[in-house]
Amino acid sequence: MDFWIDDIGWPFIKIFIIANVALMMVALLVWAERRVAALIQDRLGPNRVGPLGLLQPVADVIKLFLKEDLTPGHVNRPFFIIAPALTMMPAIISLAVIPFGASLIIADLDIGILFIFAISSLAVYGITIGGWASNSKYSLLGGIRSTAQMISYEICLGLSVIGVFMLSKSLRLQDVVLMQGDGIWLFGEHYTGIMGKILDWNIFKQPIGFILFMIAGFAETNRTPFDLAEAEQELAAGFHTEFSSMKFALYFLGEYAAMISIGAITVTLYLGGWTFFGLENLGGSFSWLTQILIFAVKLLALQFFFIWVRWTIPRFRYDQLMRLGWQVLLPIGLANILLTGVLKLIFKV
Amino acid sequence: MAYKLVERPDLTLAERLYLPAVMKGLSLTLKYFFKRKKFTREYPEEPTTVPEGYRGLPALVTDDEGRTKCVACSMCEWVCPPEAIRIIPGSLEEGNPVEKGPKEFTLDTLRCIFCGLCEEACPEEAIFLTDQYEFCGESREEMIFTMDKLLEIGGTRIKGVKKWKKESDAGFHNKGPIR
Numbered sequence: 001m002d003f004w005i006d007d008i009g010w011p012f013i014k015i016f017i018i019a020n021v022a023l024m025m026v027a028l029l030v031w032a033e034r035r036v037a038a039l040i041q042d043r044l045g046p047n048r049v050g051p052l053g054l055l056q057p058v059a060d061v062i063k064l065f066l067k068e069d070l071t072p073g074h075v076n077r078p079f080f081i082i083a084p085a086l087t088m089m090p091a092i093i094s095l096a097v098i099p100f101g102a103s104l105i106i107a108d109l110d111i112g113i114l115f116i117f118a119i120s121s122l123a124v125y126g127i128t129i130g131g132w133a134s135n136s137k138y139s140l141l142g143g144i145r146s147t148a149q150m151i152s153y154e155i156c157l158g159l160s161v162i163g164v165f166m167l168s169k170s171l172r173l174q175d176v177v178l179m180q181g182d183g184i185w186l187f188g189e190h191y192t193g194i195m196g197k198i199l200d201w202n203i204f205k206q207p208i209g210f211i212l213f214m215i216a217g218f219a220e221t222n223r224t225p226f227d228l229a230e231a232e233q234e235l236a237a238g239f240h241t242e243f244s245s246m247k248f249a250l251y252f253l254g255e256y257a258a259m260i261s262i263g264a265i266t267v268t269l270y271l272g273g274w275t276f277f278g279l280e281n282l283g284g285s286f287s288w289l290t291q292i293l294i295f296a297v298k299l300l301a302l303q304f305f306f307i308w309v310r311w312t313i314p315r316f317r318y319d320q321l322m323r324l325g326w327q328v329l330l331p332i333g334l335a336n337i338l339l340t341g342v343l344k345l346i347f348k349v
Numbered sequence: 350m351a352y353k354l355v356e357r358p359d360l361t362l363a364e365r366l367y368l369p370a371v372m373k374g375l376s377l378t379l380k381y382f383f384k385r386k387k388f389t390r391e392y393p394e395e396p397t398t399v400p401e402g403y404r405g406l407p408a409l410v411t412d413d414e415g416r417t418k419c420v421a422c423s424m425c426e427w428v429c430p431p432e433a434i435r436i437i438p439g440s441l442e443e444g445n446p447v448e449k450g451p452k453e454f455t456l457d458t459l460r461c462i463f464c465g466l467c468e469e470a471c472p473e474e475a476i477f478l479t480d481q482y483e484f485c486g487e488s489r490e491e492m493i494f495t496m497d498k499l500l501e502i503g504g505t506r507i508k509g510v511k512k513w514k515k516e517s518d519a520g521f522h523n524k525g526p527i528r
Binding site: 036038039040041042043044211308309311312313 | 368371374375377378379381382384386387388389391
C-alpha cells in the first residue's frame with residue numbers, strides 16, 4: 001500500500017500541480033512579455049481583456065485553437081507533427097528535478113543537474129527536426145543555425161556550473177540549495193552574520209560562472225540576443241515559418257517553458273532556491289507554501305530580467321555568435337573552473 | 350585613390366567586454382519602463398482628431414433654408430471611380446427657380462474610396478467630404494446611405510453657389526471661398 005501512495009500517488013499529484021503551474025506561468029509570461037515590451041517602448045500593451053489585460057493569453061489561446069491547422073503539402077508529415085512536441089517536452093521535464101521547497105520535488109535525483117543537461121540538450125531536436133521537416137529554405141536555415149548555436153553554448157552552460165558543484169560537493173540540487181545561505185566558510189571559520197549569509201549565495205561565490213550561465217541560458221532558450229533561429233528580419237519566422245494553429249502554439253509554449261526551466265535552474269543553483277535567510281521556515285506546517293512563494297518571487301524577478309534583456313539588446317551577427325561562444329565563453333568557463341579550485345584552496349572553503 | 354582607408358579605433362577592455370555597454374542599455378530601457386508618459390492613445394475613450402482637409406465620408410449639404418443644393422446633374426456619379434454614387438433625378442414643382450433635383454441619392458459606403466473626386470466635380474458645391482471616419486453597420490444594406498442620411502450628416506453650408514436664388518437677387522454670383 002505504501003508503494004501506491006508514496007511512489008505513485010504523491011509523485012503523480014506533484015507532477016500534475018507543477019506541470020499545470022508551469023503552463024499557467026507560461027500564460028502569465030506571454031502577457032508579461034508583451035506588457036514589458038510595450039512599456040519599454042513607451043506603449044501600453046494589451047490592457048483590454050480582463051484586469052490589466054491579464055486574460056489576454058486566454059484570448060490568444062482561444063484564437064490559436066480556432067485557427068486552421070495547415071499542413072503544407074511538401075512537408076515530411078510524421079516529423080512535422082512530432083517536432084513541436086519535442087520542443088515542449090524537455091522544458092517541462094526539466095522541472096522534475098527542481099526543488100520548489102524542502103519536500104516539494106518530484107524526483108530527488110542524486111544526479112540532478114546531469115539529468116537537466118541530458119534533457120535540455122534534446123530541446124534542439126524539436127527545432128532542428130521542425131525546420132528540416134518543413135522542407136522550406138527559411139525553416140531549414142533556422143534549424144541549422146539553432147543546431148550550431150545549441151552545440152556551442154551547451155558546452156559553456158555545462159562548464160559554467162562546474163564551479164558550483166565544486167563548492168557544493170554534490171550534484172543533488174537539494175544539496176546545492178541547502179548549502180547556500182547558511183553562512184560562508186572562510187579560513188575554517190563559519191560566518192553566520194547577515195552579510196555572511198548573503199555572500200553565501202552562489203551568485204556572489206561564483207560571479208563569473210553566473211554571468212556565463214546567464215549568457216548561455218539566453219542562447220539555450222533561443223532568446224534575444226541569440227534568437228538567430230527565428231531572426232524574423234532575415235528568415236521570415238525561422239524554424240516555425242510553416243507551422244500554424246496549435247503546432248505553432250506548442251513552439252511558442254515551448255520557448256516560454258524553456259525560459260521558466262532555465263530560470264528555475266538559475267534560481268536553484270545561484271540564487272538560493274527556496275531559501276531566504278530563515279524566512280523559509282515561516283508558517284509552521286504550512287512552510288512549504290512560504291517556500292513556494294519565495295521560489296516564485298525569485299523566479300518571476302529573473303523572468304522579468306529575461307524579458308528586459310530581450311527588449312534591450314539587438315541580435316548578434318552569426319559569426320559574432322560563434323566567436324563569442326567558442327573563443328570567449330569557452331576559455332572563460334575553463335579558467336573559472338581553475339580559479340574556483342585555486343580560490344577554494346586559498347580560502348579553505 | 351578611389352577609396353579611403355578608415356582606421357578602426359582600438360577598443361578598450363571595457364568596450365570589448367560588452368557588459369558595461371549592456372548595463373548602460375539595460376538602465377536606459379528601465380528608465381523608459383518607468384516613464385509615465387506613453388504614446389498610446391486609448392482610442393474609443395480618447396477620440397482621435399483628424400487633420401484639416403481629411404477625406405472622410407462624403408455627404409450632401411443643404412443651404413440656409415434647408416433645401417438640398419444638389420441639382421441631380423450626375424457629374425459626381427459619372428466621375429466616381431468605384432461607382433459608389435447612384436442618382437435618380439426628379440423634377441421639382443413649377444414656379445421654382447430650380448427645375449431639377451435628386452429624387453433619390455444613394456452612396457454605397459462599402460464601395461466609396463474617399464477620393465474626393467465627387468467634391469471636385471460638383472458644379473453646385475452640394476457634396477463634401479466630411480471628417481467622419483466612424484461609420485459601420487452589421488449588414489451591407491445598412492452601409493448604403495440614403496439621401497436623407499447624407500443630408501443629415503452634411504448639415505448646412507451657406508456660402509458658395511446659391512441655386513435657389515433668382516438671377517436678380519443680390520449675391521447670386523457670389524462664388525467666393527466655400528469653406
